[in-house]
Amino acid sequence: MHLPRFCLLASLSTCLLPAMAQEQAAAPGDPVNQEMQQIVDVQGTRDPDLRPYRTMLKGLDAYADHQRLAPGAPLRFMLIPATPKARLDGVTLHLSADNLSIPVPLAADGGFILTRDKTAYDANADLVSNKKRATLRWRADIHTPGLPHNVRRLGDLRLECEIRWAVEQDDLPFVRRNLFRLAGGPCHSSLIHVPYPVFRKLLAVQARSGERTLDVRITEDRQRYVPPLHDVSWDDNTLLTLTYADDGNMAQAAPAGALRQ
Secondary structure (H helix, E strand, O other), X not given: OOHHHHHHHHHHHHHHHHHHOOXXXXXXXXXXXXXXXXXXXXXXXXXXXXXXXXXXXXXXXXXXXXXXXXXXXXXXXXXXXXXXXXXXXXXXXEEEEOOEEEEOOEOOOOEEOOOOOXXXXXXXXXXXXXXXXXXXXXXXXXXXXXXXXXXXXXXXXXXXXXXXXXXXXXXXOHHHHHHHHHHOOOOOOOOOOOOEEOXXXXXXXEEEEOOEEEEOEEOOOOOEEEOOOOOOOOOOOOEEEEEXXXXXOOOOOOOHHHHOO
């Protein structure tokens, strides 16, 4: 191993993985109904969770720039609780600025869609929830239509990674952010592993492309898996079948050619 690569690896091992490690997923609130609910006033909530709207728009830009990874998948975001015992019951979202409050419809499962709004952009609005800071997390939610609930497409996961990196990279400390960039970015480097959370404990995750298969690494807590985002030998139509510990029987993998044109 060349010395520069060794030094880079040593630095990355101490600070990169914690930065991009996905949160452990917590079960969303029980859906009362599946209709989109309109947002109510949240003024007076102490320490609300804030994210600048202009920062979130970088995620929309990344989606447009990398949509080839998942050409059939719409852009959606998800709110997830930060702790397993938390729930999404009663959560609301809106874009807030001085003399401005724009409701953001939130689905019962925590999903929401952001659109480009010039008024919110010009007002430098924040995306605000009615929950205390650090009680919620967000993530991109890219799903190519037609796949079983336990099957993920690798291109969808790659696009989710690009969106998250676009939104969050400027929040990282200067040294850590530039180490990521030096390594090629979290979505493209073999030095950086990006775990994806699930709501149930995993038994196994298998990637399949044609006749090739790969047992994908899952984390020790069995609630996250680490897809081969950086490995271009696995194309975007590679399908990952997630088998959960409480499934009973091994799920059948969807045919890898099902999405090929």
